[in-house]
Amino acid sequence: MKPRASLLLAAALVLAVGTHAQQVRDQTTTVKPGTAAISGTIVTDEQTPQPIRNAAITVVNLDGGGNRTTYTNEAGRFAVTGLPAGRFTLGASKPPFLRAAYGSKRIDSPGTTITLKDGYQMTDVTLRLTRGSVISGRITDENGEPAFGVSVRVLQARLQAGERSFMAPNAGTSSDTTDDRGMFRVFGLPPGEYAVTATPRIQSGEVRAMTEEELRATMQAVQQQQVAKAAAQNALGGQAGVPVPTPTPTPSPDVQKVTVAYAPVYYPGTTTSSTASTVTVGAGEERGGVEFGLRLVRTAKVEGTVVVPQGIAPQSVQLMMMPVASGGMGLAGMAGIESLAMQRVTPGPDGKFTYNAIAPGQYVISARATKAAEGASGAPPQAAGSEARQVMFTSRTGGGSLDDTMVVMPGMNGDPNVTQYWAQTDVSVDGAPVDGVTLALEPGMTITGTVEFRSVLTRPGADFKTVMLNLLPVATGGGMRLSMGSPASRVDASGQFTITGVTPGRYRMTGNVPATRGPGAGPPWRLASALVKGRDILDFPLDVAPGDAIADAVLTFTDGTQNVTGSLLDAAGRPAPDYTIVVFAADNNYWTPQSRRIRTARPATDGKFTVTGLPPGEYRMAAVTDLAPGETNDPAFLDLLVPASVKLTLAAGETKTQDLKIAGGL
DSSP states (O other), rough: OOOOOOHHHHTTTTEEEEEEEEEEOOOOOOOOSSSEEEEEEEEEESSSOBTTOOOOOEEEEETTTEEEEEOOTTTSEEEEEOOOOOEEEEEOOTTOOOOEEOOOSTTTSOOEEEOOOOOOOEEEEEEEBBBBBEEEEEEEOTTBOOOOOOEEEEEEEEEEETTTEEEEESSSSSSOOOEEEEEEEEEEEOSEEEEEEEEEOTTTSSEEOOOHHHHHHHHHHHHHHHHHHHHHTTTTTTTTTTTOOOOOOOOOOTSSEEEEEEEEEEEBBBSSSSGEEEEEOOOOOOEEEEEEOOOEEEEEEEEEEEEOOOOGGGGGEEEEEEEEOOOTTOOHHHHHHHHHHHHOOOTOOOOOOOOEESSSEEEEEEEEOOOOOOOOOOOOOOOTTTGGGGEEEESSSSSSSGGGGEEETOOOSOOOTEEEEEEEEEESSSSSSSSEEEEEEEEEEEEEEEEEEEEEEOOOOGGGGOEEEEEEEOOSSSSEEEEOOOOEEEETTEEEEEEEEEOSEEEEEEEEOHHHHHOOOOOOOEEEEEEEEEEEEETSEEEEOOTTTEEEEEEEEOOOEEEEEEEETTSSSSSSTSSSEEEESSSGGGOOOOOOOOOEEEEOTSSSSEEOOOOOOEEEEESSSSSOTTGGOOOOHHHHHGGGGGEEETTTTTTEEEHEEEHOOO
């Protein structure tokens, strides 16, 4: 990453002007209507700004007083009155313009908190809305004719969890369906780099047997590819161990039936995500002429057998076949959702299963089943049927991130009264039939340990039986994630817990204790640490391998919170709200994607800031003039901040005040 001079200069000028710490309890504040007001104008972001009529203005009370919404008049003016003293955010939106937040330096970054006193009239607010970008084009079929009813998506390249990922944009339409001319138009987009993918509608009749002429053409193309591959390998100079493929002879049509189907296509017309190109649009720019054609690909049948333990009917096994991201842009998961939804199969009484019309690619087949424990009084496992074969798609963030898109096998949530079984295998499809796939079910792994409570307020812990634990899968990069349900968890009266039905993968832990109400209830209990295999899996994900039996885990809940508050001022003592406060762990081992030990905050208009939710430990704090989304996930960026940061330590339950001053003014 190339350092930004303005950012580093700002960080280098930060001075610590004072610290103090205190133990605090959670407080609840009741907010009442007041006499403050915010008013201003919403205009276009052009050389000659024009007022924007009927733009929605949303004011959010950060102190718990709710939201207020109003609209601009013919002159683009707005006024929000009757506001209480407190802290607020203000944003404006109107399609096809991009939403703007007061004080934001970037389209997709948070704004500045507005601090109001009773009776204060803030009248000089001006927000400039940028018109969204447009990507338009045309999709054709294999004959060059307009393709009607094709779903077209645009996915924006962004830095997510420290990696370049493609996700649905946080503004605009993000998708469209082609009309009778094959045309599509996606509007209201933030400026940036986009991948464009087209997925045909899946209807009966679109998978068909090839004619003899088509068969010859297809096989000739396959042979040409094999010859080209052989030539490329021969060009390596005859390296040892590099096999030279022999072109496959053309089969007789009456010997081998060949089927084809439309495959998801990426601009400029490839079925492989790693070779896709991107389209870049500037602010307010319309990029037309994005034209590419659908592709017919040779499909294949995949056959196999599920081997089940005694007591499990093969028909009750849930199977899921998912495309695996092929590297590069990692778009295979999103484009394959529709085709995945059509590949729901149930094994027969003999355990045999068949997937038909599978396009070339890399896949993973997962199987899951449950078996009631002996003497269990709970509900029996879900029987095979149409409901058991439904496919559910969910997203943890709601923002469309490919890393956060999850496919859930329904009916598989954790139940301590059942034993959960799993199996998984990789399958490579190249157009030829695949058979002999075997999935042998085996019990899921188990994690055992102890739950404990540590109070900074010296109060007794909660009832152990009320503790709820959950083990959540963590993305391992690219494509969709498959969740075969939450592993079952149980905590007994002594605090001993057991998590069963854990399948191989990478996980993070969450824990919850229901809040108590009434006088003397105290602050809520939060999971402070989860030591498994000698590491805190709240900071570092847990890798579970086949056959793992994990014992002696320790999960600790606390009623304390750790926060940093302060004020950021310039050399003249004026508030400096245009900066961003970055608090990050002093130990660079914690500089991981989505780390709970890296937090940011924008100072309010009065210069005050609060950084919440930090674990106890050693930290560094700096102020920067500009911060791109996801930049704090980059260890190189944090490393540049270290020399210009101040060090602080947070003890359990401590709120520390650390004021900063920008030397030399803004």
